Amino acid sequence: MRKSLAICVTLIVISTFFFGANIAWTNDKIEHKTVIVASTNDEWTSTKLRIMEGDIIVIIAAGTVRVGEWTGDVDADGASNGDGALYGKIGVGAGFLVGAKNVWVSDNEGTLKLKIRDGVYSDNSGNFEVRVIRIPPEAIPDSEIVEAD
Numbered sequence: 189m190r191k192s193l194a195i196c197v198t199l200i201v202i203s204t205f206f207f208g209a210n211i212a213w214t215n216d217k218i219e220h221k222t223v224i225v226a227s228t229n230d231e232w233t234s235t236k237l238r239i240m241e242g243d244i245i246v247i248i249a250a251g252t253v254r255v256g257e258w259t260g261d262v263d264a265d266g267a268s269n270g271d272g273a274l275y276g277k278i279g280v281g282a283g284f285l286v287g288a289k290n291v292w293v294s295d296n297e298g299t300l301k302l303k304i305r306d307g308v309y310s311d312n313s314g315n316f317e318v319r320v321i322r323i324p325p326e327a328i329p330d331s332e333i334v335e336a337d
């Protein structure tokens with residue numbers, strides 16, 4: 189009897205530890221940030237958002253930049269050759285095209301960073317004001333099955 193009580197207490201202590209630890213390093217709340225990405229910055233700008241696999245990422249980039257004389261002012265979709273477009277990178281993964289508006293489910297884990305695509309950054313002007321929304325799957329209510337009519 190005393191032995192089974194001891195086992196029971198041990199199980200409660202272990203499960204509390206794992207449950208508590210789980211809360212400490214996962215964030216199941218929707219996060220929304222605005223990040224300024226400068227066209228003169230040739231380094232990645234951190235959104236300071238930690239992305240988990242399965243998170244839904246929403247990007248809305250406002251503003252225009254000038255990355256070269258011939259391109260004129262372009263939005264985050266970039267010029268016809270791709271210069272001036274907004275790119276993203278998660279953790280140590282490869283960079284990918286984001287553009288002015290985008291929604292995707294992340295296959296990667298790590299900090300989301302943003303950068304404007306160009307070769308020479310010193311002759312650029314302007315910046316993008318980028319809203320980044322991270323929606324963890326835990327924050328989405330259970331789906332309702334819609335019956336066919």
Ligand SMILES: [Ca+2]
Pocket residue numbers: 255256306307308309310311312
């Ligand atoms: Ca340039």
